[in-house]
Amino acid sequence: MTDSHLGAFLLQWIKSPQEMGSLVPSGGTLANAMARQVGMRENGTIIELGAGTGVITSVLLKAVSRADQLIVVENNPNLAGLLRGTFPDAQIVERDAAKLGVIAREHNVGEACDIVSGLPFLLLTRKKQYAILKQAFALIGSGGTFVQFTYGPKTPISPKVLNRLGITGRRVAFVWRNMPPAFVWRFEKRRTAAFEASHEGVLSDSPAHGAPSPSSA
Numbered sequence: 342m343t344d345s346h347l348g349a350f351l352l353q354w355i356k357s358p359q360e361m362g363s364l365v366p367s368g369g370t371l372a373n374a375m376a377r378q379v380g381m382r383e384n385g386t387i388i389e390l391g392a393g394t395g396v397i398t399s400v401l402l403k404a405v406s407r408a409d410q411l412i413v414v415e416n417n418p419n420l421a422g423l424l425r426g427t428f429p430d431a432q433i434v435e436r437d438a439a440k441l442g443v444i445a446r447e448h449n450v451g452e453a454c455d456i457v458s459g460l461p462f463l464l465l466t467r468k469k470q471y472a473i474l475k476q477a478f479a480l481i482g483s484g485g486t487f488v489q490f491t492y493g494p495k496t497p498i499s500p501k502v503l504n505r506l507g508i509t510g511r512r513v514a515f516v517w518r519n520m521p522p523a524f525v526w527r528f529e530k531r532r533t534a535a536f537e538a539s540h541e542g543v544l545s546d547s548p549a550h551g552a553p554s555p556s557s558a
């Protein structure tokens with residue numbers, strides 16, 4: 342990150358602290374911890390929400406085979422312009438993350454592998470949290486996840502919103518080498534009875550590696 346990136350972030354925070362949610366961009370260690378939740382993606386799409394100056398974007402770009410697998414959403418025009426200049430090959434969308442469904446349609450994304458968010462969720466209204474999460478989980482396919490960082494120990498997304506959408510969350514990392522130190526959370530759709538029924542055989546009592554041999558006790 343250059344001094345001009347830091348300056349640009351700080352300037353936007355002065356103009357709109359509620360939208361930015363943080364005084365400074367995330368550090369590289371936090372960006373790596375977020376991207377680690379996604380892993381390498383040879384196919385499929387990753388969507389990043391609230392990219393700021395692109396600290397996490399630059400790590401996510403290394404996780405995909407092609408730059409067009411990553412869609413970067415940032416609603417601040419100055420930061421979106423900065424992102425376009427820094428990552429000319431990436432798809433930078435200057436739009437409210439609450440329009441995620443429309444953004445996905447416009448970019449022909451039927452199913453996103455994962456969504457990585459730097460949005461200031463704690464500062465969003467419950468209604469907005471719900472709108473974003475509902476659209477996000479309509480896009481995340483089976484095995485996909487929603488990754489979010491936050492500075493406090495509690496879930497950054499309202500438990501009421503999570504319950505209503507049938508989503509569970511868990512802390513997966515704590516990054517103390519960040520300013521301020523941050524927790525990484527992973528959110529996933531709770532498995533429904535229908536899902537469990539359709540996967541019944543997979544978790545039955547039969548041995549995972551084939552039938553027991555005659556000598557098995």
Ligand SMILES: C[S@@+](CC[C@H](N)C(=O)[O-])C[C@H]1O[C@@H](n2cnc3c(N)ncnc32)[C@H](O)[C@@H]1O
Binds near residue numbers: 360363394415459460
């Ligand atoms: C805490 S900063 C995180 C920036 C970057 N991901 C990082 O880790 O350094 C939050 C970012 O989300 C953006 N943002 C806030 N509300 C948004 C919304 N509704 N839609 C899209 N971006 C939003 C802000 O402009 C800001 O860049």
